[in-house]
Amino acid sequence: MPAIPVRTHGGNYAVHVERGSLARLAEFVPEGSGKLFIVTTGDVWKLHQGPVLQAVEGREHAVLFFPGGEDRKRLAEVEALAGQLLEQGADRSSLVIAFGGGIVTDVAGFVAATFMRGIPVLQTPTTLLAQVDAAIGGKTGVNLASGKNLVGAFHQPVAVVVDPDVLSTLSEREYRAGLVEVLKAGIIRDPYLYHVMADGYESVLQREPRIVDELIECAVKVKAGVVSLDERESGLRRILNFGHTVGHALEAETGYQRLLHGEAVAFGMKAAVHLSHLTGHLSGEDSVDMLQTIGRYSVIPPLDGVTPEKLAARLKSDKKTVLGSVHWVLAPAIGQAKVVSGIEEKIVLRAIARAME
Ligand SMILES: NC(=O)c1ccc[n+]([C@@H]2O[C@H](COP(=O)([O-])OP(=O)(O)OC[C@H]3O[C@@H](n4cnc5c(N)ncnc54)[C@H](O)[C@@H]3O)[C@@H](O)[C@H]2O)c1
Ligand SMILES: [Zn+2]
Structure with missing residues (x-):
């Protein structure tokens, strides 16, 4: 075991x-x-x-x-x-x-x-x-x-x-919401986990025990490894927030009612992938691959009334904001994460708008 x-x-x-x-x-x-x-x-x-x-x-x-x-x-x-x-x-x-x-x-x-x-x-x-x-x-x-x-x-x-x-x-909706966090673990730190999810999505969605157990084990290793290196989120633990900056803003903007956490994070991960690409940190090929895989798992409910501007305004009140500058977790490649701050608001708005398309 x-x-x-x-x-x-x-x-x-x-x-x-x-x-x-x-x-x-x-x-x-x-x-x-x-x-x-x-x-x-x-x-x-x-x-x-x-x-x-x-x-x-x-x-x-x-x-x-x-x-x-x-x-x-x-x-x-x-x-x-x-x-x-x-x-x-x-x-x-x-x-x-x-x-x-x-x-x-x-x-x-x-x-x-x-x-x-x-x-x-x-x-x-x-x-x-x-x-x-x-x-x-x-x-x-x-x-x-x-x-x-x-x-x-x-x-x-x-x-x-x-x-x-x-x-x-577990309901299909809750299961998928959990899978989004598993996929996040793959994107930020485990290319093998990412590829299992990208290539085996049918078995994953059918909850085949062998593959579900493997996903859990890999994702637990990512979380356990990061927490062991940085218990209190001063540095490395921040990478676990990939997709969560915009995800939290979306949860708040929709009053914590319309979306499950994992659904909001899926949206935030899309925005983070676009942002990684728009700022020159991620290749077009990897960004297309990641967006497709996120799309396989996430079902994001309709976002009527939500605009990139409203989400950007929310970012400034995020608990994780340090000294007014948003720390973005970007994905420079599959299985890697990098924290970057000082990204211009207009680029952030563009990334969010693309995630909404
Ligand atoms: N402490 C942390 O580091 C951390 C990290 C991520 C999320 N969270 C918190 O986790 C919470 C969300 O957790 P969640 O997504 O598990 O939601 P949840 O606890 O509300 O569970 C979702 C629903 O599934 C039901 N349920 C639970 N197990 C089930 C099962 N085996 N079969 C059928 N139904 C089952 C629950 O009763 C509930 O209705 C948020 O409050 C979030 O802030 C904490
Ligand atoms: Zn989360």
């Missing part, structure tokens, strides 16, 4: 990728752990409680439900969950098991980061996006009314357990 290491100041741990691993969850609970608190959503629990219950049988445990949804990823829910932890006897030896999509891994991770000033968390992500991205790297947090992920903490898990079997119940 591939155990992909993550090394950070906040702790070293592994991401275990294996079909059926949920049923062996108990093996990843640290020795000496007290009561187990599974934090999940009703839908995920209904679909996949079987192997988890089997794994915790005979151990003291409780299941805590979180309503789910981006609008419930708020401090009020953190308080509610912390209250339930206390009521049900949690103490500093307790372990939180986050079992769900990226919203659950972020919220449960933040509850664990702050409850009694920090108790351990075991991440068991159930969406493709959470398996290759959200659950790895220790970023946890919630939204404020004025923006996403504005309150949070770095809290590394004791382990991340990825069971690709759970993806069989």
